[in-house]
Amino acid sequence: MPQLAAWDSFYVIVGSAAGALIGLQFVVMTLVAARPSLRVAEAGAAFATPTIIHFGTALLLSALLRVPWQSIIPAAACWGLIGLCGVAYALVVARRMRRQNVYQPEFEDWLFHALLPLAAYATLAISAFAVPSRTREALFGVGSAALLLLFIGIHNAWDSTSYHVFSYKRDADDERS
Template identity: 65%
Template sequence: MDVFNGWENFYVIVGSSAGALIGLQFVVITLIATKPIVNDAQAAGAAFATPTIVHFGVVLLLSAIGNAPWNGLTSVAVLWGLVGFCGVVYVVIAARRVRVQSAYQPVFEDWLFHILLPFAAYAVLAISAYATHFYGRPPLFLVGAAALLLLFIGIHNAWDAVTYHVFVRSREEE
């Protein structure tokens, strides 16, 4: 399709970055898993760690969708819309998990990077799917922006989790 001309390198770079970061996240989680589980750590993991993997996975999925040899933009837009809608629903579930877990008291930065920005990225993805029916190529920039935002959110959240476990939790255990 002509509409995807020039996007191949973008999706290869973003998708491979997401794939590598998923692997790195599993390594970090494996290293952290050797520490004893305290308080409500399992609920905190579901609230903070799992969404990070989901966001990286969505970026990888968007890259695969963007590189697949489609015959038309309608199928791609439907998939983007489904991913965006499911992402919005998932962020609502994640917000509830953040609110009910008691292992960690979230601050504004946590709400921003774990709830507000992911919600915005998935909403933009869903909106771009709708916009492709009217505008064709320009919504591809919205999809690219949503993918990059989810990638940067995942990087921030993974780094935040690692630094929390290294500098805060390990010191509390001493």
């Protein structure tokens, strides 16, 4: 399909990055699990799981847009459904963040775990409806949403890893004192 042909390299790069980062996140979580902390496990559903979901969504979008569709409408329906499910999931994550009492989220946490994912998934949903009249702009919406989810995942993975490292170091220092 000619509308998606120009996007081939973009989705190969985004999809490959998302797939590799999913694997890396699993390695990091495995290493962190070797020294479990009860307070960290409680916040996992609010902070760790969404990172894998965002990477997985970027990977899924990249795969869907590489499918040789006969028309862009089925692809738009798929990414629109993903966007609507993502909006619902972003609201669930925000509720989980508010309910957990292990960690007090700061503005940056709300931005990267709730607001930006909500914006990315809403962009996907809106782009699906824009396809019939504004195909080019809709494709830019999907591309920006996939890239935003990838960068959100990178930020959140780094943030979570550094949190675990520094909280472990602080706990070890406290034990030595």
